[in-house]
Amino acid sequence: MNLNRTARDSKSTLSFTPTTLPSPVETILIARKHTFSNSNAKLPIPPSAPMKAMLKSIAASGKATTFLPDGSKFTIIVLPDKVTRNNHPMSPHSITDSLSAAGLGSKKASSLEKDADVSTDVDVDAIVSSGVQIIVVDKDIRESIGAVAVAIARAMPVYTAKSLSKKEKEAAANPGTDTGASQEHVVNVSYLTQDGEFIDDEYLNSAKAVADGVRLASKLGDMPPAELNPETYSMQCRDIVEDLQNNGHSVVMEEIVGEELEKRGYGGIYGVGMAAMVAPRIVIMTYTPEGSGDGDMESIALCGKGVVYDTGGLSFKPKS
Secondary structure (H helix, E strand, O other): OOOOOOEEOOEEEEEEEOOOOOOOOEEEEEEEEHHHHOOOOOOOOOOOOOOHHHOOOOOOOOOEEEOOOOOEEEEEEEEOOOOOOOOOOOOOOHHHHHHOOOOHHOOOOHHHHHHHHHOOOOOOOHHHHHOOEEEEOOOOOOHHHHHHHHHHHHOOOOOEEOOOOHHHHHHHHHHOOOOOOOOOOEEEEEOOOOOOEEOHHHHHHHHHHHHHHHHHHHHHHOOOOOOOOOHHHHHHHHHOOOOOOOHHEEEEEEEEEEEEHHHHHOOHHHHHOOOOOOOOEEEEEEOOOOOOOOOOOOOOOOOOOOOOOOOOOOOOOOOO
C-alpha cells in the first residue's frame, strides 16, 4: 500500500527542437569559455544583456544571471576550457550542477511571480506558460548532443514527494477548477553551432530518446519500495508499451506472475519473492521492427532485473 499521499510526477516537459520559444521566462545560454570569448561566434545574446559584466564575474567557469527589460531572465553558463582526459569536453557534470542549483526542474509559478515583480508590469501568466529556453553552443556540437541531453535530463527529476502547495491542494480538492496549479513547466533545448546554425536533424530525436530514458531511470530509482513494487513496476512497463503502440510500433508485453513462475521453470525468481505482499513477476516486451520479413532478421534479447527491495541478506547474517 502506498501511504505517501503527495507522491506524484512533476509537471515538467523536456523537449528538443531547432526553434526557440517565442517568449521564454528565462533563456539559458551554455558554452565553453573560449566560445564566449570568440568575437566571430554568432551567439544569441540579447542586446540589453550586460555580457561584459556577466563574463567578468565568472573566472574559469560558472554562471551569471541578469534580468532583461521585458521581465525575463537571461543566464549564461560558462563551461571550462580545460578538462581532464577522463572528462567530456562539454563538462556534463558542470551543466547538471549549474542547472540543478538554478532549480531548473522545480521552478514554480510562485517563484516566477516573485521574479517578475522585481522588474516590470509583465503578464505573469504569459511568462509562466512560456517556459525556459536552453541554447547550447559549440563548434563541434553534434558530437556532444547526447552527453548534453543526459546532463540536462539529470537536472530535471520526474518523481517528487514534496508537500503540496496551497494552489495544488485547492486543485486536488476542486477537480476541474482553474486554480493556477495545473501549469506545466516546459524546458526547451536547442543546439547551435558557432556559425549560428541550429541543429535540425535526427540528432534531436536521439537527444529526446536518451533524455526520456534518463528521466525514467531517475524516477524509478527515486521511488521508495512502498510505491515501486513488482506490480507498479510492471505498470510502468505497460505505459511504455502503450506509448510505443500509440506511435505505430509493433510491441507486445507478457507477464509471468507468482506461482506461474515456478510452473514455467523460473524457480529462483519465485523462491526469492514468494513471501512478499506483491507477487514477483517477469515482464517480457517484444518489439518487431517494420519490414522484418519472414523471420530472417536476427533476434536480440536484453535481460535485466528490477530490484524494488533488497535486504542484503539481513535474515541470514548472525548477530555478531
